[in-house]
Amino acid sequence: MIARVKNLFDPLVRLLLLAIALASVAPVTGEGRDVARVISDAAIFFLFLLNGLRLPREQVLKGVRNARFLLPLIVWVFGVMGLAGWGLSQIGASVLPPTVALGLLFLGLLPSTVQSATAYCSIAGGNVAASVVAAGVINILGVFVTAPLLSLAAGSDVGIDLDGLQRIGLILLLPFALGQIFQKQAGHFVAENRTLLSWADRSAIAIAVYVAFSAAVEQGLWTLVSLSAWAWLALLIGAFLLLGFAGSWLAGGALALTRGDRIAFLFAGAQKSIALGAPLASVLFPPATAGLVLLPVLAYHLVQMIISAPVAARLSRGSAHP
Structure with missing residues (x-):
């Protein structure tokens, strides 16, 4: 119980709740919208630059070779x-606003988290190296495949046009590539300032959420989603969490993975990344739409953080006594 309460106060969770609350009572409007969008894009650019600086190319190549797991x-x-x-x-689609229903598809196509999946894998006694590499590789793939798969699955509801592709290239891929290029020159700075830069990460995500939710609130977010729709959303998110955690654990067993790899598979397979979800939604959708699309992603993220702590604690006891 204490672990669950602690996770409600995880720094990223606190920032996300603050961003949603601030957008609800003081959304950015009028001429400020364009300024806020520029700030959000700049924060996302910086976030992906840091990701490029952090992830060693050697780890990516090593992870790719572990095909049986990856x-x-x-x-x-x-x-x-x-x-x-x-x-x-x-x-x-029959019980939620269409854009919120689309958010469930968007949630399903997002890659794994990196930091929290790795942290919980470590607590549970899993293969941390495999978790770090797998999450990194999957997040790189997510930048390339989530948008096309979303467009393919959603049909006419989502069209990834030339402008959308350019924004993905300029705001997500370019900074990541620059980070990889200058990794040797600047990688030491990232390693020496992990605490400061982790707050920069979280702040960039919170800014993207605030801008998206501001536009959604201006369009009537809290009146568009009725109480019954919130109840249905909670039920659907619950079903998705059950599949994510129970399904990935059973899949790891069916693949006859070692216990360490199975634990890494569980957290990488069950957790979904708000770190890519918020920026990608901001790039792919107009601000008003992005806020509604992100509702399922935010709900899933908050609950997955609460669930993961007791799951990791229980698995750690099993790892200590095989």
């Missing part, structure tokens, strides 16, 4: 979870 995980994250998101979005 390939099934990629299929699970983008294939199985993506299909589940599509199925839940079809159910949600």
Whole structure:
């Protein structure tokens, strides 16, 4: 119980709740919208630059070679979870606003988290090296595959046009590539300032959420989503969490993975990344739409943080006594 309460006060969770509350009572409007969008884009650019500086190319190459673990995980994250998101979005289409239902599909196609999946894998006694590499590789893939898969699955609801592709290239791919290029020159700065830069990460995500939710609030977010719709959303998110955690654990067992790899598969397979979800939604969708699309992602993220702590604690006892 204490672990669950602590996770409610995780720094990123606090910032996300603050961003949602601030957008609800003081949304950015009028001429400030354009300024806020520029600030949000700049924060996202910086976030992906840091990601490029952090992830050693050697680890990526090493992870790619562990095909027995990585390939099934990629299929699970983008294939199985993506299909589940599509199925839940079809159910949600009759009980939720269309854009919120689309958010369930978007959630299903997002890659894994990096920091929290790795942290919980470590607590549970899993293969941390495999978790770090897998999450990094899957996040790189997510930049390339989430948008096209979303466009393919959603059909006419989402069209990734030339402008959208340019924004993905300029705001997500370019800074990541620059980070990889200048990794040797600037990587030491990232390693020496982890605490400061982790707050920069969280702040960039919170800014993207604030800008997206501001526009959604201005369009009537809290009146568009009724109490019954919130109840349905909670039910659908609960089903998705059950599939994510129970399904990925069972899949790891079916693949006959070692216990350490199975734990890494669980957290990388069950957790979804708000760190990519918020920036990608800001790039792909108009601000008013992005806020509604992010509702399922934010709900899933908050609950996955609460669930992961007791799951990791329980698994750690099993790891200590095989």
